[in-house]
Structures are given as structure tokens and as C-alpha cells.
Amino acid sequence: MASLWFLLLAICCYISSTEAKNPVAKFHYDYNRIQETDQTWNCWKEGYRPPPATSNKIHESGNGTAAEIERILRFDQANAVLFLFTSNSDNTNLHTTFQIARNKLVRLSLDNAGLERLELAFTGRDNDCRLAELSVPRNRLSDLPSGLERLTALRKLDFSYNLLEDFNLDRLVRAPGLKQLLLAHNRLESFGSSVQTSFASLHKLDLSNNRLRTLDATYWSMPQLETFHVDNNRHLTTIVGWTRTRFPLVKGFDPAGTNNWNQTWLKSVQ
Numbered sequence: 001m002a003s004l005w006f007l008l009l010a011i012c013c014y015i016s017s018t019e020a021k022n023p024v025a026k027f028h029y030d031y032n033r034i035q036e037t038d039q040t041w042n043c044w045k046e047g048y049r050p051p052p053a054t055s056n057k058i059h060e061s062g063n064g065t066a067a068e069i070e071r072i073l074r075f076d077q078a079n080a081v082l083f084l085f086t087s088n089s090d091n092t093n094l095h096t097t098f099q100i101a102r103n104k105l106v107r108l109s110l111d112n113a114g115l116e117r118l119e120l121a122f123t124g125r126d127n128d129c130r131l132a133e134l135s136v137p138r139n140r141l142s143d144l145p146s147g148l149e150r151l152t153a154l155r156k157l158d159f160s161y162n163l164l165e166d167f168n169l170d171r172l173v174r175a176p177g178l179k180q181l182l183l184a185h186n187r188l189e190s191f192g193s194s195v196q197t198s199f200a201s202l203h204k205l206d207l208s209n210n211r212l213r214t215l216d217a218t219y220w221s222m223p224q225l226e227t228f229h230v231d232n233n234r235h236l237t238t239i240v241g242w243t244r245t246r247f248p249l250v251k252g253f254d255p256a257g258t259n260n261w262n263q264t265w266l267k268s269v270q
Ligand SMILES: *[C@@H]1O[C@H](CO)[C@@H](O)[C@H](O)[C@H]1NC(C)=O
Pocket: 028, 061, 062, 063
């Protein structure tokens, strides 16, 4: 009898001590979502604002379990046009995925959401002509979503602070209105293009803090490019095809910076 009591006591103490040591982890979240009930319009256009009569805005913040975060990310995209999520927690133990529906969202930002996979929920030949901003900084994405080339309305693509190893500009040729391409703090070893790519409005390109050893700008047509970050690619020596006349708005490169510039080449392009 005494030993049974002891056993029960031991089990009870064990349970309460593990509960104390491992409370269910909570993650901070803060999100804005705009729903628009009128979904008869199709493609996004510059200057679009959700009409107050048919839209409403939701803002919530707090601390939730992983299951609660997953539920927040599974909001109904059928009538949503904007979803901006951010977290200030360490997300190492948060493992999420997200599927983008076609021709619904105009802006999507998932910042520090523990994202490990991003997918487009449309296949075949369908394009998306609504998504103008796709921002997924501070996650653990090692691949671009397949079908990225179908996002024809993109203005801003932000994959900074992820785990990408390569990026092919060819995949954005159907998004000629792109203004910002942000890929800093990945593991990029290549940033290539094999066809002429024309981005008449691109003004910001950030490739800094990657692992580029070579870079070839021969096929890039980016006459409005003004902010170009490529620092902290420690083995980068030259940029093939780069001339001042082709990129007249870019100020130049820091000769004492964190690249391994060939100084002869550098003088010829400054
Ligand atoms: C979330 O948790 C943090 C730290 O545990 C706390 O400082 C913060 O006030 C909480 N935020 C909300 C909105 O409850």
C-alpha cells in the first residue's frame, strides 16, 4: 500500500515538474488582414484601394501556441486582399507552410512566421494578376515556390533572411513591373539569367550578404536601378557586363568594402 502511494506521488510530481519546465511554447504574433466582400474585380491595378463600403480591416496581436499561429495563417483567402503578419519571437521551433490562392491577395507579408514551405495553389497555365507584394523575410525557405513565374503583377518580392541557394531572374520575366527585389542574407551562390530580362521600373536590388563568387549583368535591362546592394559577398571580384552607362543611377561600389573587388575592374566602372 505504501509503495502504491509512493508510486502515485512520484507520477504526480513528475507530471507537474515537466509541465513547469515545458509550458506549451508561445509565439508572438501581430497581423493585419483586410477582407473585401466584392470579389468581382479581377486584376490589380496601380492605385487600387479596398473600397470602404465592401471591405473591413482586422488587426490582432498576442501570444499563441504553434497550433494557434497555424490557424491564423490558414485564414480564408477567398475574400481577403491583404494579410501582413509579423512576429518578434524566436521562431526556431515554429514550423509552418503557406499556400497562396490564385487572384485573391494583393499584398502578402509573412515576416518571421517559421515558414519552411511556400506554395502556389494553382497549376497549369493559370497566371495570377493580383499579387503585387510577396514578402516573406526572416523564415527558413530554401526554395522558391514553383509557379513563381506566374505572378505577373509583382511589384515587390522580398525573400531576405532565408536559405535560398540560387535565384534565376528568368523566373520573373512575366513580372515586368517589378520595383524591388530583395534577397539579402540568403546563401545565394548564383543569381543568373539566361535571357534578356527587362525591368523598366526596378529601382532596388539587394543581393548583399550572400555567397556570390560571380555575377553577370549582361542580360539585365534595369535603367531605373538606383539602390544596388551587393556588399558582403566576400569572394565576388567583378560583375560581368556592368558599365556606368547601363546603370547610370547606381552610385558605384565601395572599394574598401566587404567584397574582393578586382581593383582594375572597379576603377573601370566607378
Ligand atoms: C507576449 O509575451 C511577451 C513575453 O512573454 C510579453 O512581454 C507580451 O506582453 C505578450 N504580448 C501580448 C500581446 O500578450
